[in-house]
Amino acid sequence: MKKTGDVEFRCYFQLAMMVIGGKWKPKVLFHLGQNDTVRFGALRRAVFGISEKMLIQSLKDLERDGLVNRKVYRQVPPKVEYSLTDIGRSFVPVLNAMFHWGQSYASYLIAQKEKDHDYQTGDVLENIDELVQTDNEHITVK
Amino acid sequence: MKKTGDVEFRCYFQLAMMVIGGKWKPKVLFHLGQNDTVRFGALRRAVFGISEKMLIQSLKDLERDGLVNRKVYRQVPPKVEYSLTDIGRSFVPVLNAMFHWGQSYASYLIAQKEKDHDYQTGDVLENIDELVQTDNEHITVK
DNA sequence: TTAGATACTTACAAAAAGGTATGTATTAAG
DNA sequence: CTTAATACATACCTTTTTGTAAGTATCTAA
Structure with a gap:
């Protein structure tokens, strides 16, 4: 029912790019994909060159868009674990x-x-x- | 011989992103992938919303990076055909x-x-x- | 001689993305 | 009472990317 390859392309491709676009998001996703859960600090060390600001920004976006789970452990010092959701893993x-x-x-x-x-x-x-x-x-x- | 997934990732992934990065390049590539050769004007009409400046800029980059062929026909009005190279097609x-x-x-x-x-x-x-x-x-x- | 077609080019402005540096909260250990 | 650890937040600046508008060159047809 949805035809004209152009239209589909315009939309779905854009959608995909909205999620993985940018300098860091693909790398964060890639690393998360290689582990079950990763703590913030571990991720920071794993993604070479990323700053804390960029990491959180990426994670926030990815969480908002449904690709990443965020689990907070109420401890001190804090502990937060990130993991991929099902669509994230897909x-x-x-x-x-x-x-x-x-x-x-x-x-x-x-x-x-x-x-x-x-x-x-x-x-x-x-x-x-x-x-x-x-x-x-x-x-x-x- | 090349180990530490991190390093490999950092490099090859970046490489791929250098090529498809940006707002328009993926769309241009996608469209070129659906045709054998496409003229500049046709491409402009096909990639909805792109400006001429952005189209040429994308095509120049892609040509420079070896993904796209550019064939000029010495005519008036001018005719230029674009197509994917082998790596481009891959x-x-x-x-x-x-x-x-x-x-x-x-x-x-x-x-x-x-x-x-x-x-x-x-x-x-x-x-x-x-x-x-x-x-x-x-x-x-x- | 004037307009039209095609494939660009250039200058300038706006917007988006990214980087750096510094600050915050909490609690336990020394 | 100070320091350390962890996960952020915020302000400010720089760089990169994108957009807009206009101009160029060449020949053909009217």
């Missing part, structure tokens, strides 16, 4: 798909780089070095 | 996954709305009406 495969595509795209970029010596390629490629370097840093140091 | 399944998730999320939102009469739910829900309305508009009008 999004994990999508995240995995994005992650895996990122992997193959990285391979592609590296292959491209070896081909074109001239810097034909753009911004993303300029970052691939840093990216790989970061990888190495962690691989060799750890 | 991203289509991911887009579809996002789209489908959006669909089920919409169902969830509607179900939720019928449950809670009090407006427990947040921003996304406030938009669902408009969303459905838009759908109806197109369904009934067309």
